[in-house]
Amino acid sequence: LSGGDQTQPGLMDAPRNFVYQVQLESGEEINVTYTAYPPSPVRDAKPAPKLVFDAGQINMGDSLTAFGMYDAESKTLTVSREQDFIETKSQKP
Numbered sequence: 185l186s187g188g189d190q191t192q193p194g195l196m197d198a199p200r201n202f203v204y205q206v207q208l209e210s211g212e213e214i215n216v217t218y219t220a221y222p223p224s225p226v227r228d229a230k231p232a233p234k235l236v237f238d239a240g241q242i243n244m245g246d247s248l249t250a251f252g253m254y255d256a257e258s259k260t261l262t263v264s265r266e267q268d269f270i271e272t273k274s275q276k277p
Contacts, residue, residue: 185213186244197222204242216250218263218270231266238272247276 187204200220207213218233238246250270252263263270 187215187242202242204248206248213259214254215258215260216248216252216263216270217260218252233263233265233268233270235263235269236271238274242270242272243274246272246274248272 185205185207188202189200190203191198191200199222201217202220203215203217205213206216218235220235221232233252242248248270249272250261250263250268252261252265252268254261
């Protein structure tokens with residue numbers, strides 16, 4: 185539905201925080217959030233979630249499949265662990 189980079193403007197070489205508002209097939213709206221880190225030997229040594237974006241980024245209208253930790257109170261799915269993932273397709277499979 186909407187969303188994108190929520191990082192404070194002006195920061196360079198800092199982690200980028202993304203929040204997207206999505207609509208589930210049931211019609212319920214939730215947030216999907218993840219953090220992208222700049223290249224770093226320390227960060228590259230740590231396992232990260234798998235991010236596969238059909239168009240190189242999440243676009244409005246994409247079909248999105250994600251796995252992560254869901255907080256029902258805030259209606260937010262956080263993708264942050266090694267086994268977590270986000271995958272988008274430009275058309276629903």
